[in-house]
Amino acid sequence: MATDKQKRAVDIMVENGGNASKAMREAGYSPQTAKTPKKLTSTKGYQEILEEYGLTESLIVTSLVKDINTKEGNRVTELTLGAKIRGMLTDRTDITTGGAPIAPILVKFVGEDNKQNS
Numbered sequence: 001m002a003t004d005k006q007k008r009a010v011d012i013m014v015e016n017g018g019n020a021s022k023a024m025r026e027a028g029y030s031p032q033t034a035k036t037p038k039k040l041t042s043t044k045g046y047q048e049i050l051e052e053y054g055l056t057e058s059l060i061v062t063s064l065v066k067d068i069n070t071k072e073g074n075r076v077t078e079l080t081l082g083a084k085i086r087g088m089l090t091d092r093t094d095i096t097t098g099g100a101p102i103a104p105i106l107v108k109f110v111g112e113d114n115k116q117n118s
Helices: 004-015 020-027 044-053 057-070 076-086
Strands: none
Touching (some): 004 044
16 A cells, blocks of 8 residues: 555656656655665555556557557657656666667557558
């Protein structure tokens, strides 16, 4: 079962754009604990809160695929926030670039109704 502190941290995280460390500090976690957000995000209580709020991996993936397939515009900001809160988004680096961040790539799904032109 989720604790009150976990609930406060999730609420603050949603308000601040997904900064888990900052949310943890504001919710009352020690600065040392807040340096390791996984101490919150890997708990069952945290996952329960997200499920209660309806922020599921299925929702994020389904919404993203629908968004990619149905419109030119995007909801990347909202979906990135949801994915970040859900723990599905990580910063990636590449050793071949000396540890420089790898640029994100948006993939367009091509299906029966949306065949790619060659």
